[in-house]
Amino acid sequence: MPVLTTARLSLREMTRDDMPALRAILQDPETMVAYEGALADSEVGAWLTKNLTRYATDGFGLWAVELRSSGEVIGQCGITWQEIAGERVLEVGYLFNRAHWHLGYATEAAAACLDYAFETLLAHRVYAQVRDTNTASARVAERLGMTARTRFVKHYRGVEMPHIAFAIDRPGPEAG
Numbered sequence: 001m002p003v004l005t006t007a008r009l010s011l012r013e014m015t016r017d018d019m020p021a022l023r024a025i026l027q028d029p030e031t032m033v034a035y036e037g038a039l040a041d042s043e044v045g046a047w048l049t050k051n052l053t054r055y056a057t058d059g060f061g062l063w064a065v066e067l068r069s070s071g072e073v074i075g076q077c078g079i080t081w082q083e084i085a086g087e088r089v090l091e092v093g094y095l096f097n098r099a100h101w102h103l104g105y106a107t108e109a110a111a112a113c114l115d116y117a118f119e120t121l122l123a124h125r126v127y128a129q130v131r132d133t134n135t136a137s138a139r140v141a142e143r144l145g146m147t148a149r150t151r152f153v154k155h156y157r158g159v160e161m162p163h164i165a166f167a168i169d170r171p172g173p174e175a176g
């Protein structure tokens, strides 16, 4: 059962059967540059488990993104709780298989996730935390209408990573 659908994509909860598609993304060194390199098998398993736990406790998480035309899993996109500069916030996250970059899929999937956050979760603001070296991710955030709000440092895999917090606020009522 999809959680969200767009013109070309379908987003649904991941299952253990998605491990091969997850490995293809999370173990590709180029895809994972901003995460300080490819994940080990055990880290991919932990990544999946974390999202299964999120579905159960939060009702949402990073979802599998399928091409509606073929059913192929080409990426992950969704909403998660994150801590940014000491504050618990909702974030839109996106990671796609490199074979499918530059086709507008990340923007298309993430835009649907933002609608979900505002309309279903009634969020007031949604963030995207972007490592300051991650141009592609920053471009997607900008395409989503997000603006840079603050800078902060994230500690991940033993590395200090300067980040930019992009955000978009809940659309207000129509003027006039």
Ligand SMILES: CC(C)(COP(=O)(O)OP(=O)(O)OC[C@H]1O[C@@H](n2cnc3c(N)ncnc32)[C@H](O)[C@@H]1OP(=O)(O)O)[C@@H](O)C(=O)NCCC(=O)NCCS
Pocket (backbone or CB within 6 Å): 030, 031, 032, 034, 094, 095, 096, 097, 100, 101, 102, 103, 104, 105, 106, 107, 108, 129, 130, 131, 134, 135, 136, 137, 139, 140
């Ligand atoms: C970020 C990511 C999800 C973008 O996916 P995508 O489907 O290619 O994104 P879109 O096609 O919707 O938009 C991409 C736009 O971002 C920019 N962009 C994409 N890749 C880029 C790159 N390597 N360098 C510079 N700009 C880039 C371009 O403006 C591009 O538009 P274009 O294809 O018309 O030139 C993908 O590159 C990815 O999975 N990266 C690795 C994981 C990651 O870092 N995720 C973000 C963590 S915060």
